[in-house]
Amino acid sequence: MSATPQNSLLAANASGLTAEAALEAERMRRAAAMVTVTNRLEPSEVPRLLEAAGRVIGRLAAPETVIRVAEKNADAIWLFARRGKARPEGFMSALLLNQSGRSALFDGTLNLLDPQNEYLVSQHERPAAIYVWASFTPGVLAAGINRVMDRFDSPHYAEADVISTSFTMRGHRAMVRRGFEQGVWHEDRFLEDFYMIPRRPETLAARLPRYATHHPVQHPTGIRVVTGFDDMMRVAAVRSAVYIGEQACPYDEEFDGNDLAATHLLALIGNEPAGCMRLRFFGDFAKLERLAVRKEFRKSRTAFDLVRASVALCKEKGYRRIYGHAREDLLPFWQHFGFRLKENGAPFAFSDHVFVEMIDTIEPSPTALSLKDDPYRLIRTEGVWHVPGPLELSAARAAHLQSPQI
Template sequence: MIPRRPDTLAERLPRYATHDRLLRPTGIRVVTGLEDMMRVAAVRSAVYIGEQSCPYDEEFDGNDLAATHLLALIGNEPAGCMRLRFFGDFAKLERLAVRKEFRKSRTAFELVRASVDLCKEKGYRRIYGHAREDLLPFWQHFGFRLKENGAPFAFSDHVFVEMTDTIEPSPSALSLKDDPYRLIRPEGAWHVPGPLELSAARHPHLHSPQI
């Protein structure tokens, strides 16, 4: 299971950046490469296509390359995932999946908390999502409520309801007031120096003198 983080360095890490293959093999990270996308696809294929008989073209709907994905690992084994998409004034959580052999853990809870924290760090105040009617109590645990004037609707052979949550942006939320280097760091790694700011050590000449 995703453990409760002790009062150590891990406690100070964002919930969406707790995994390290050697130091913290159980945790969550933002997907930044093809290998992790394959891990996400494997989890979702097992859960949605394998268990729920969702057609391939409905599960992989064309939005994956326009989204941010969180990957939960337990002992470096892909255990769960979440997809996030960002719109003008709200973020959308979707495609939460946990492999059945890991469902006795708190992986699903940790993925939701990590996703909400990532939205807060991006400065969002509203989160939107769809929940299967029978799973609405799970989402209500985090403060989600039925969307006002929303009506149940169906896709992929299940009935869903619309839900929303109101959140407060993180005190360190990304903004135009940030140092420019922070805004070019990899997604979800805004708390550590990125490769481009490390390249500044080469001291490029911004204005070459005219000779």
């Protein structure tokens, strides 16, 4: 509703890695139970809510504009109230945009204070983008945002990109913690003021691979494959903080001699190491292990992004099965990604915890590495198979090897 909304408070997901994270998830669940959420807008409530929100956010759309947007699509405006209270005290709003509206948002022709009807979809139409227009969720009401995002995760909305903006450092940090990527490419322009969770097939197809999304300048929040000693030090620092520092795991059990025989993924938030994952590769399966996220980043989507990036890497290598060990109490976290208990696998213990074996069945990527590939692709840097490597570039030098004379 504002011309320059400051923060979209999309709810964070607990990583599920520690008992502390589980307690945080339970706290959020209880908070959500204290909030009622509805998209049934009572027009008489709109001026009061906008006046309260305007004192915090700044200039907002007029009440008649908000009512018009809600009449176009009821899912655009959500009202939050403390359970037992008759009147709503907060709201979350979104512009549900068609393809033309998505483009208009990026090129500046969408009027954010009075959005044009031709850019908005009705409830039976699938949007191309969900733009977080404005939200006002004081206190416990913020817990209701999870319920709205559940709606936007439904099949009807699942392929719409979620977009927001922020013009403050606090807002930037909130976006990053909640899984948004800073910057959007539109018609060969990089728009750094926008933040996006890409979900459209065409958007995802144009993205960097999930395991290669980090760039120190353009994408300071992302994931990359470890290819040097400096990054291995970052991985060791994360795992030492989580497993040795928090969980009192003995050094020799955490650093077990397999690190130099594995591939590692490093997640960074604002160029700061936030989490990591280790992958080892066997004959017909890959194994995920040593997932760790630093305490201060556990309200972000880092753990989820690392698992998805690891699966994507396995698919690109052509694997069809992934194996892993899950702590019994954290199995639901892994089941979220499709892992299931290994048939005939019995619980077993190490490092003072009980674990279960789990398996996931996957399909190789359409671009999976194979002997049919150009030979240059197979000598590119690990995890950077989409970018020409140094040996490939060396072929451009003037001097070339000559075929031997017979």
